[in-house]
Amino acid sequence: MSDLINVKVTVNGMAYEREVEPRMLLVDFIRHELGLTGTHVGCEHGVCGTCTILFDGSPVRSCLLFAVQAVGHEIRTIEGLGTIDHLHPVQEAFREAHGAQCGFCTPGMIMSVLPFLEENQDPTEQEIREAIDGNLCRCTGYQHIIQAVELASDKLAEQRQSVKEGR
Amino acid sequence: MKLEGEYLFNGPREEVWNIVRDPDVLATCIPGTQTLKQVNENEYEGAIGVRIGPVNAAFTGKLTVSDEIPPESCTLTAEGKGAAGFARGVGHVVLEEQGSDKTLLKYTGELIIGGKLMSVGQRLIDSVGKSMINKGFETLDKTLATRLAAKS
C-alpha cells in the first residue's frame, strides 16, 4: 500500500480535508469519505455518466479521476443544488416533466445539463440530445429528460428575466 | 481464433531453426519482461509481463516444443494465465529454404484468449496480435542478423 496523501478540496462551497490512498477514485472519495452519496457509480469505465460532477465548473467523470487530483480544485455535486424543500429550477423541471424514473442516472444527468444550459440558453431538441448523450439512462428513453431540459431552459430564462427586472 | 501467416528471414534455415528453437530468444519477442527457465528438454516455464501501451499484464505459464523435425518444423504450445485472463496457443511452424540465404517461416495455429483480455479488450486483439507477431519476427530477424554478423 502506498502512503496516504492529504487531500484538501472544496465541494459545494465547503472545504474538506481527508487522508487517502492515491488510488482512491474521486467518486469513491465523494461518496464514501465525504458521505455525499448523490453522485452514483454505474460503470467505472467512463461510459455511463452516472458519476458526472462539475470539476472547476466543467462536467467530468468522477470515476476517471483520483481524489488526489482534486487537491485545490472546486467540485460541485448534486447536493450543491437545491434542497428537498427548495428545488433548483433544473430539479423542478425534472420533477414537473417526469424526467426521473429510478433516479440513478439523474444526478449525473443534471450535472451535465447545468453547464449546458448556461452556455446554451435556448437549446433545440437535437442540441439537448447531444448534450445528454454522455449520460446513459435505461428507464426513460430520454424523452421526458429532454422535455425537462426544455422546461428548465424556460425556467432559467424566467429567472434571468426577473433578476434583470430587479424582482 | 485462427492464426496464419509467414515471414521471410534473412538467413539460412539452420540458423533460423536455432533461433526459433531457442526459447530465450523467443522470449525477447514479447514486449515486456520475461523470465523463462527450462524444466525439461522440451518444456520451459516462466513469467511474462506483456506491455502494450497502458496495459501491462503478467502471466505465468509454460512453453512446450513438440513434433520436432529439425530444421524443418515443430509445434509450439504456449499457455499462460494471470489476473487479466489466459491465453493458450498452439502453432505449427514450418521453415522453407528460399535459396541459400533466405528462409520462409510459415505458421498456422489456434489461439484461445479468455477472461478480461477478451471481454474488455476484444476489439484490440486483432491489431495488437498482428503487431506483436510482426514485431516479434522483426526482433528475431535482428537477432539472426547479429548472430550471422558475429559468425562472419
Next chain:
Amino acid sequence: METKYFGKRIQRNEDPRILTGQALFVDDVELPDMLHATFLRSDYPHARINSIDISAALARPGVIAVYTAKDMGDYWKPGPLLVPAPTAIPGVVFNKRTQVPMAREEIRHQGEPIAVVIAKSRYIAEDALADIVADLEPLDPVVDVEKALEPGSPLVYNDLGTNLASHVQQENGNYAAAAAQADVVIKAHIVIDRGIAGAMENRGLVVQWDPKSQHLTVWATTQAPIALRNGLSGILGLSESQVRVIAPFVGGGFGPKIMVFQPEEVVLTWASMKLGLPIKYIEDRQENFLAMTQERNQIHDAEIALTKDGKILGVKDVFVQDTGAFNSYALTVPLNTQTHTTGPYKVPNYYSEFRVAFTDRILVTPVRGAGRPYGVFVMERLMDLAAKKLGLDPTEIRRRNYLQPEEFPYRTGIIGQDFAKNILDSGNYPATLDKALEMIEYEQFIKEEQPKLRAQGKHVGIGVVTFTEGTGVGPYEGGRVTVEASGKVSVATGVGTQGQGHYTSFAQVVAEQLGVPVEDVRVVTGDTDQFHWGAGTFASRGATVAGNAIHAAASLVRAKILKLASKTLQVPEEDLVLENSEIHSATHPTTCIPLGELAVKANPSRGAVEPGAEPGLEATAYYGPPYGATAGGTVAMIVEVDTELMRVEIKRYVIAHDCGTVINPLIVDGQIHGGVSLGVGNSFFEKLVYDENGQLMNGTFMDYLIPRATDMPYIEIGHLSTPSPLNPLGIKGVGEAGAIPTPAAFAQAVENALADYNLEVREIPLSPNRLFELLEESKTS
C-alpha cells in the same frame, strides 16, 4: 367517473429526494465497521476445480476472510427453484438444476464465483483476488444452444446425461390438418440473440447480522424483497421475523433483480453471521456482464398456413431456448414466447414446441419483455412474409386476422407463465391499428412521401406491428392503508419499486378514496418489516395487482371513516364528503371533522371500546386476479437506411397503446418511453457475443451498447382505453409495452426501406455489420 387525483398527470412524491441526491440506494448504506466483499470469478466457462489456495490472500493486510465453497460445509447447497415447473402442461419435461452459492467441484459458466474475499475495503478485496491461486482444469464448454442438443455434445451436467433442460409441446386445434388445407404455407428460420438488462445500478447488497438482537438486516437491490426474506431465513435456519429485507431506492430492475438467492446473497448473509460484522457487496459493471442473469437466445423454425385471401389457418413454431447453466427461473421466458406468439390474431390452429438447453453460459431469467418480444417478432415476421407472398398490404393482412372487440374473453388454449390456459380478457386491436395509422399518416406516407423520397434515391420504409402484452399476473399482492393522527396517510405494500413511480400512483389511488392530497400519502414499498406478504415486481404487475389491493384497502378505510364520522358528526354516511383531509356534511359543510382528529378518535387511549372494534382507521386487503390482464397496441415506425454506410435512422415512431384505465398518464408515458428504448437497443445493438470457447467478447459499455439520447426517436403516443373487466380499477400493466413490438416493427420497416434488395431480416439485433452482410448476400443471390 369524476376524479380528483386518479388518472391525472401528477408529479411524483419521490422526486424531491431523487433530484437532490437524497434518495437512499443500497451503495449509500454506511455502517460502522462495515467490511467489503468481492468475488473471484472463473475465466473459464467450464472447468474442474482441482484446488484453490487462498493462503496468500488471507495473509494480505486488511483481508478479514476468504472463503470457498468447501468452507461452507453443509450450508452449501443448490438454491431453490424460484418458479415452479409448469406441471399443468401435459408431457412437460423439466430437469431441475439450480444455482449454487459458489462453484465447488465444477464451474459451469464464465463469471461463476469460486471464492469470496472479505476485506476492510473494496480496493484491498480486489488486491487479494490476484493472491488466490486456483488450479482449474478447463473442460469443453457447451456454447451453442443448437449444438448442445445434438448427440455427442459435451455436457453441462454429466449426471444428467443430456443438455436437455426442458421440453414442452402445446397445441390448440390441429396445425397439421390446417396446413394440409392451406393455400400457402410460409416458413422462416429466426434467430434471437442474448442481451443484458443493463440497469444503471448494478446489483448490491449490505448484510448486517446483529449477534445481540439475533437479527439480520439485508439491504438489497431486489425486485422481490419478501421472497428474498422468506428464502434467506429458510436457508439460514432463522425465523422470518429475524430477517428484515429492505429494498430502498433501486436503480432500475428490468427483470434480473427479481432473481433471488443468487450466490452473493447466500454467501454473504452466511459470512456476516459467521463474522458478526456488516458486509457490503456492490457488483461492478464487469461483474454485471459476467454474473447478472441475462435473457434470450432462441432459435425458431416457424411456419404459417393461410388461405389465399390472407386468413390465418394455423401457426407452427418450434424453437430452442438457451437457459444457461441453470434453470432456477423455470420456463417463464419460453412460456411467454409461446403465449404471445399468436398475439392479437385469431389463430384457430396453433402448434408450439420448445426445447430448452443447458449451456455453459449465464442463467437466463426474464428481462423487460421476458420472452414476449420474440414471440411477437416471429409472428410478425411470418405475417410480413405472408403479406409479401400474397401481395397484400402489411396492414391489411393484419386487419383481416385481428380478434374483434366482441370476441373477448378469448381462450387461446395455451398454458402460460401463470400455469393456466391463457385468456385474453379484453382489447380492441383494430382501434389501435387505426389510431397508429392515423398518427403516422400511413396512406399519405406510402402513396406520396415514400415514392417521392425513393425517387430521390432515399431508402425509407415503414413498419406496422400490433402486439399484446400479458400483464398483471397473480398470484396476489396486498396493501395496508393507515390514517395517522396528523391526517396524513401511510401505505405499505410488499412489492419493490425500481423507478415505476409506485410512491405516487399508489398514493393517487389512496388519495382519491380518502380525499387527501397525494403528497400527504406516504407509500412504503420493499421493506419486509412494513408489510410481509407479496410476490414482487415483475410481469408488469405492480400497478395492476398491488394497485388494486391498495385500492381495496383504501376502500375499507373509507368505509371505516364514514362509519365513525357519521357517528361522531351525527350525519348520515350518504351525506358525508371526504375532501381536503376532512370529513364534512354535504348539506351543512361547516359540520366537519379533520381526518387526523377522526383517526385519534378511532384509537382511544383510555376507556372501553365496543366488542369486536378494531383500532384506528386502518385496513389491509389483498388482491389476486383470476388471470392476467392483456394490454396491447400498435407501433408504426418509419426508418431511413443509408445503404452505403449501413446507418439506420428511425425517422418517426408512433405507438397507439391500450393499457386500460390509467392511474397517472405521466408515469404511463414514461414507462412506454423506457420500454421503447429497450426495444430500440434490441433492434440496433444488444447482443452478447461469445466466441466458440464460450468467452464473452463484449463485456463493457464500450462494446455492448445501450441506447443513448441520440439513438432514440421522438416517441409519439396515442392512448386508447379498454378497461380490464378483471379488476375494479380496470388497470392493465404497461411496463413492457414498448419493448415488445419494437424489434418486429424495426425489421419490417428496414425490409420495406430496402424493398429493391429483396432482403429478409430474420434476426435481431441488426448491426451495421450484419446489414452489410445481408445486403451483400442479396446482391449475389
Next chain:
Amino acid sequence: MKPASFEYYAPTNVDEALARLAELGYGVKVLAGGQSLVPSMNFRLAQPPALLDLNNVQELFYIRPTSDGGVAIGTMTRDSQVEHDALIKEKFPIIAAAMHFMAHPQIRNRGTFGGAIAHADPTAQLPAVVLALNGRMRIRSQQGERWVAAEEFFVGPFTSVLEPEELLVEVELPPTPAHSGWSYRQMERQAGAQALVGVAVMVSLDEAGKCRSARIAFLSVGETAVLARQAAQMLTGQKPTAELIHAAAETAANVDIEPGGDIHCSVEYRRHLAEVLARQALTEAFERAGR
C-alpha cells in the same frame, strides 16, 4: 473495478517530470487526462507501479500560433479547449470536426490533446487527424529535445517512438497551404462509440485546379493510424474528377490499408466503409478547397 496501488508523483514543471521519468523509466506511467489510462487501471489491465501526473504542469497547457503560421498545442491542453478554440477553428477546422466524434463532452473536458497522441490508439481520431495535418511532435527528455513527424511517431497499437524517459510536450501543426480543403468522416455504431472506420483528409489545389497535395489518414483500419499513400499519389497533379476520386478511394481501401476484423466489423465491411468514407471525404475536401 478499483485500481491497484501506485506511487503518485505530481510535478509542477517539465524538468521535474523529466527527472522522475529518467529515474523510474518503465516503472512510471504518465497520467495526462487519464480518460483511457484510468479505465484500464480500473479494469486492472494496467497496474503501473507509479503515476506521473502532469495536471499541475501549467507550462504544458497552451494553444499558440507558430511563426510560420501554424499552431502549437501544449500536450496537456484539454480536448474541449482545443475543440472550441478560435484559432484552431480558423486554421484547422478538421480538428473540431473530428473531436465531435470523440466519446462525449465530459470525456473531452478532461482528456488532453497530447495524451491522445501519446496513447497511440489506432482507433482514435486525433492520431489520424494529426497525420493528415502532417503534424510533428516535440519530445523532451533530460538528454534534450527531438522532433518526430507524425508519420514516424506511431509505430504500433498503443505504441509510439516515445522512450520511457521521454515526454511528448507539444504537437505542432504546420500551416495549411492556400486552396486547402478538409474533411473528416467516420462510421460508428453509436455517437461517441469507437469508429468502425474513420478518415481524415487534407487536400490542396493549385492555380489550375489540380490537386497539389492530398493526405488521407485512416483510423481503425490497422495497427496505427494509416496514410493512404498510393491513393494520394493517384490524385496528386490531377484534376480531382468524380471518377478519379472514386478510383483513389478504391485504391485507398483495397491497396493502402490492411484492415483486420472484429465482432463489430468484418474485414470486408471495413474495406467497404473505407472506400465509401474516403470517397465522401475526398469529394467534400476538394469541394471545400475549390471554394
